[in-house]
Amino acid sequence: xxxxxxxxxxxxxxxxxxxxxxxxxxxxxxxxxxxxxxxxxxxxxxxxxxxxxxxxxxxxxxxxxxxxxxxxxxxxxxxxxxxxxxxxxxxxxxxxxxxxxxxxxxxxxxxxxxxxxxxxxxxxxxxxxxxxxxxxxxxxxxxxxxxxxxxxxxxxxxxxxxxxxxxxxxxxxxxxxxx
Numbered sequence: 001x002x003x004x005x006x007x008x009x010x011x012x013x014x015x016x017x018x019x020x021x022x023x024x025x026x027x028x029x030x031x032x033x034x035x036x037x038x039x040x041x042x043x044x045x046x047x048x049x050x051x052x053x054x055x056x057x058x059x060x061x062x063x064x065x066x067x068x069x070x071x072x073x074x075x076x077x078x079x080x081x082x083x084x085x086x087x088x089x090x091x092x093x094x095x096x097x098x099x100x101x102x103x104x105x106x107x108x109x110x111x112x113x114x115x116x117x118x119x120x121x122x123x124x125x126x127x128x129x130x131x132x133x134x135x136x137x138x139x140x141x142x143x144x145x146x147x148x149x150x151x152x153x154x155x156x157x158x159x160x161x162x163x164x165x166x167x168x169x170x171x172x173x174x175x176x177x178x179x
Contacts (some may be wrong), residue, residue, distance in 0.1 A: 024173050032166070068132050075128035079121055086117035 149154060 007145055020053040024129070024176070025170075028173060064134075070132075071131045072128055075124055075131070080122065082120040083117060 151159070
């Protein structure tokens with residue numbers, strides 16, 4: 001036999017009363033949600049505008065390539081026309097060969113070529129080469145990308161402190177007694 005009497009035990013299975021006033025928490029949560037939504041909108045705008053400028057740069061590059069190709073084509077056409085004009089045969093009186101002794105003598109060289117057609121072609125190639133020269137800029141610096149380059153070290157430290165303050169504020173507001 002036991003001496004335990006369970007008639008006097010008071011079981012309270014009901015949940016404790018819920019807080020009636022969560023207004024402060026709801027305001028803080030809504031503010032954080034609004035901040036996240038604003039950050040997402042800013043990120044979307046950044047990608048939209050940066051993609052637009054990248055498309056403009058690509059179109060500019062395509063226009064430059066087209067202009068260079070047109071310049072090269074014009075130079076080649078002019079060269080072909082100059083060659084066609086200089087290659088027409090002119091009637092000449094040819095002398096009969098004579099028997100003259102060949103004596104090697106040193107002569108001064110004047111120019112690399114005396115043929116006007118070759119000089120015209122060389123000038124055309126020079127003009128094409130000058131018109132198609134492009135300076136390709138190469139960067140030796142490191143790229144300025146990333147969060148640290150955008151905000152810098154102090155900006156990141158301020159954001160970290162602000163987020164830690166938000167964590168403590170939310171914990172304190174949730175633990176505050178209701179009135």
